[in-house]
Amino acid sequence: MTIPADQAPVAALLRRLAGADPVETHISAVFVGPDTVWKLKKAVRLGFLDFSALADRERFARRELALNQPHAPGLYRDVVPVTHAADGSLSLDGEGEVVDWVLRMAPVPPGDFLDNVARRGGLTPALLDETADAVFALHQAAVPAPPGFDAPAAVGRVLAGNIRDCNATGLPPAEVAALGAAMQARLDSLAPHLAGRAAEGRVRRCHGDLHLGNLCLWEGRPTPFDALEFDEALATTDIGYDIAFLLMDLCQFGQRAAATRVMNRYLARGGDFGLLPALGFWMALRAMVRAHVEARRGGDGHRYLRAASDFLRPVPPRLVAIGGLQGTGKTWLARALAPELGAAPGALHLRTDETRKRRAGVAPEARLPEQAYAEAESQAVHAEIMAAARLALAAGQSVVLDAVFLDPALRQAAEAAAAPHPFTGIWLAAPLDLLRARVAARSAEGRDASDATVAVLERAARADPGAIGWAVLDAAAPLPAARGMLALGPGDRA
DSSP: OOOOOGGHHHHHHHHHHHHSOOESSSEEEEEEEOOOOOEEEEOOOOOSSSSSHHHHHHHHHHHHHHHHTTSSSSTTEEEEEEOOTTTTEEEESSSSSSEEEEEEOOOOOOGGGGGHHTTOOOOOOHHHHHHHHHHHHHHHOOOEEETTTHHHHHHHHHHHHHHHHHHHHHOOHHHHHHHHHHOOOOOOOHHHHHHHHHHTTTTOOOOOOSSSSGGGEEEEEEEEEOOSSSHHHHHEEEEHHHHHHHHHHHHHHTTTHHHHHHHHHHHHHHHOOOGHHHHHHHHHHHHHHHHHHHHHTTSSSSSHHHHHHHSSOOOOOOOOEEEETSSOOHHHHHHHHHSSSSSOOEEEEHHEEEHHHHHTSTTTTTTOOOGGOOOOHHHHHHHHHHHHHHHHHHHHHHHHHHHOSSSHHHHHHHHHHHHHHHEEEEEEEEOHHHHHHHHHHHHOOOOOSSSOOHHHHHHHHHOOOOOSEEEEEETSHHHHHHHTTTOOOTTTOO
């Protein structure tokens, strides 16, 4: 990659200021200094953008600042002119004619970009939850598309562009054609659903390029940055398509369990289960984007074409319900099984504790008062997770239900929700002394969605659950037995 000749003097100035050569893409050059980063937009005209005019480079630099600064305060600083003085010298924000514009940012250590965090195995559960929360907050703040927005047509244009770009970068024409036809058929079937989501306000001015490399640790928190600034139409999309890039990227990094966790945390925060019918399609479309981008870079774009086909391929869904007293490890087992079940990125994990918090309008770890556990509210919580399970199964996504399930009627409701798909019920059991210790420790930590105390456990232990028709597993080591029941091994993920 090269910087246009007319911008060579500006690049030389920025190289001196940074003390290093730039990191280049086909549209920008980023000069990273010890305490400042300067981003120069290349004066190029490509099929999808035009930075050739000075006024446009200023406009897009300011747009990039406006889009990203609210979510990354301090990371994005300002936009300054490069000026040409009468003596022929160039300077930043000096006297004389403006010859270019640069965006000033703070430097981020290379190891703090989430793609590098993933490479070193640093995507902890807490970091994944915080990442999902950051994306959820970004989408909550995003401006909805105007009324009448034609979502199916917009997605159709994106698909057509990706087919064209895959062909232009030399990817196998027959595979591109077959994938394109399959994608178009899926889009045709999804069109009414996508239009309905637009009418609900699910289409918004999103980030637009939300892969792992465009998330970093800033002031200790995962932070989205580098939102797509040069194409409002491309960035105005369904929030499900926006997060699908992150989920696809995690899967391609070999981090399917991380993708499952991010998906489930995101859905636990907002309850947007309506994104599930299109999720495989959206992940496939994001894989097509990455296929031609990688091919243009000289990388292995073909593997992303294969991934796109895999994301489209239906996998028969199933429902697994996990019950037992507080402290038996229902959530731990659900999270272990969910990545191994069904279509990518894994099973929908529906937890009553998280559903109750969402209904109350608070974060999963917030504490709720006793009245939030009144019988009427508990019935509403269970009705909601059953409805979400049915929706997910109809969309082709497997489900793991995670609840105490003391009431036999609730266990029957779980089995009924699965029909006509396969159902497996698991009941976890452990000595009461062990459960007391676990619940007491969890309550002391205060970092879990469960509000259960030892007193709550004691009351539940005195209740009669009736005959348990589900498989009863030792809560001390349930995973191997559960995998055996589901005919799953560590490598059996679909």
